[in-house]
Amino acid sequence: MQTTDFLVVGGGILGLTLALDLKQRYGDCSVTLLEKEQACGLHASGRNSGVLHAGFYYSADTLKARLTRDGNSQLAAYCVERKLPLLRCGKLVVATCAADLPGLEELQSRGTANGVTLELLTAEEARRIEPRARTHEWALFSPRTATVSPSAIMASLVADARAAGITIRTGTAYRGRVRGAGSVHTTSGLLEPGYVVNAAGLYADRVARDYGFSERYRILPFRGLYLLGEPGALRLRTHIYPVPTLANPFLGVHLTRCLDGSEKIGPSAMPALWREHYGGLRGFSVSECLTIAGRELMMLASDPVFRRLAVAELGAGGRGGLVRRAAALVDGLHPAAFQRWGRPGIRAQLYDLRERRLEMDFRYEGDDRSFHILNAVSPAFTCALSLAAYLGQQIDMRLHGQEQAA
Numbered sequence: 001m002q003t004t005d006f007l008v009v010g011g012g013i014l015g016l017t018l019a020l021d022l023k024q025r026y027g028d029c030s031v032t033l034l035e036k037e038q039a040c041g042l043h044a045s046g047r048n049s050g051v052l053h054a055g056f057y058y059s060a061d062t063l064k065a066r067l068t069r070d071g072n073s074q075l076a077a078y079c080v081e082r083k084l085p086l087l088r089c090g091k092l093v094v095a096t097c098a099a100d101l102p103g104l105e106e107l108q109s110r111g112t113a114n115g116v117t118l119e120l121l122t123a124e125e126a127r128r129i130e131p132r133a134r135t136h137e138w139a140l141f142s143p144r145t146a147t148v149s150p151s152a153i154m155a156s157l158v159a160d161a162r163a164a165g166i167t168i169r170t171g172t173a174y175r176g177r178v179r180g181a182g183s184v185h186t187t188s189g190l191l192e193p194g195y196v197v198n199a200a201g202l203y204a205d206r207v208a209r210d211y212g213f214s215e216r217y218r219i220l221p222f223r224g225l226y227l228l229g230e231p232g233a234l235r236l237r238t239h240i241y242p243v244p245t246l247a248n249p250f251l252g253v254h255l256t257r258c259l260d261g262s263e264k265i266g267p268s269a270m271p272a273l274w275r276e277h278y279g280g281l282r283g284f285s286v287s288e289c290l291t292i293a294g295r296e297l298m299m300l301a302s303d304p305v306f307r308r309l310a311v312a313e314l315g316a317g318g319r320g321g322l323v324r325r326a327a328a329l330v331d332g333l334h335p336a337a338f339q340r341w342g343r344p345g346i347r348a349q350l351y352d353l354r355e356r357r358l359e360m361d362f363r364y365e366g367d368d369r370s371f372h373i374l375n376a377v378s379p380a381f382t383c384a385l386s387l388a389a390y391l392g393q394q395i396d397m398r399l400h401g402q403e404q405a406a
Contacts, residue, residue, distance in 0.1 A: 004032040004167070007184060007193035009174045009207055011035030012045035013150075014376050015199035016157040017388035022197070023164045025392055031166045032193070034186060036173035041154035043276075044201055045381060047345035049226070049256050049267070051239065052076060052146040053379040054091070056111030056118055057251065063362040064379060065114045067390060071383035072144055075153070078385065084152045089257045091145035091239040092126055094135035096328050100243040104138055107243070111140075118142055130237050132330040145239060147257055150381065174200065177210040182369070197395065198372040202275040202348040208372035213365040217374050220295055220351040220358070221275050222250075224267030226342040227322050231262040233337035240329045247305045249349060249360050249377065253325040265326040265338055267345070270313050271296045278344045295351060302356045350375035364391060371395050 055068030126139035175185035208214035276283030350359035363375035
């Protein structure tokens with residue numbers, strides 16, 4: 001039986017950055033990372049928008065607010081240091097009507113509380129930054145928002161991990177904890193870890209329940225799609241986002257500047273019917289589908305916010321609906337230039353069974369034997385370095401008997 005001091009389950013960006021943090025924090029420890037796919041970052045970390053968020057969407061009492069600003073700076077600096085693609089294009093948040101103005105004011109207040117640089121602009125000033133932008137009276141500009149290459153960052157972090165002596169076992173899936181023992185079943189045999197770190201994303205709740213955690217939480221997947229524009233279709237200077245519904249964990253359909261000079265529209269936020277519901281029947285499970293559909297029906301009945309979101313997405317989640325929503329943000333958008341779909345992504349959104357609501361903030365649980373990252377949704381990619389350092393501290397406290405609640 002092979003042994004390791006730390007076993008990290010999941011090869012997304014958070015699994016990699018946490019493995020690196022643990023290796024640096026504990027010096028000569030051994031760290032093994034399991035990834036069930038043949039390469040790291042093939043799920044959420046490799047399918048996200050590539051937007052480096054600034055940190056003004058989140059109320060000041062959240063981990064997202066505490067960690068996004070620093071995470072933005074750290075990941076941008078990492079890209080510069082490693083000569084990875086980085087487009088410092090900024091972001092305009094525009095109001096589509098007078099009803100959006102209170103939300104815009106709230107975003108400005110949150111940005112101020114979080115120490116995030118924002119500029120309040122008139123409609124005329126907004127058009128100086130982006131001539132195609134449409135806004136009602138006011139807009140916010142975030143100069144620190146940027147675009148990066150998720151695949152380039154993931155490849156660089158994998159190289160860093162291997163150079164640090166971390167063992168990365170791709171094509172090896174976690175299959176459960178051995179009852180009454182500390183060992184772990186994998187598709188490549190048994191492992192004997194000193195400490196288990198669960199960064200399994202879509203399957204984080206399942207792994208956590210093997211260790212007595214995530215009793216009140218379950219993953220509820222949401223499927224996101226982007227429409228890809230032809231290069232030069234709009235030639236935007238900046239990202240353009242709507243004022244979001246702050247009760248939702250989603251930012252609304254927006255236009256994202258891509259590294260190749262094109263734009264994309266999205267994402268949709270359709271409830272998925274199983275965890276890897278990317279398309280077709282890949283990963284389909286009857287029991288999983290029935291369980292997830294049951295939770296979604298329960299939320300439709302009990303949560304008016306979720307009900308409004310689901311109805312809106314069902315009515316406007318197709319190509320025509322995405323184009324209509326994007327056209328409310330910019331002038332001169334021609335639907336014929338946005339015909340291709342990008343790769344779908346799945347958001348591993350945590351659902352609180354007790355409160356019957358979606359969990360908005362990062363969430364984790366653990367003890368002196370294991371640690372479980374249950375909710376690491378957007379902006380977790382932006383926060384990867386700052387969040388990994390924070391979670392590494394939490395693990396250290398548990399190993400030394402100083403547990404702190406999330």
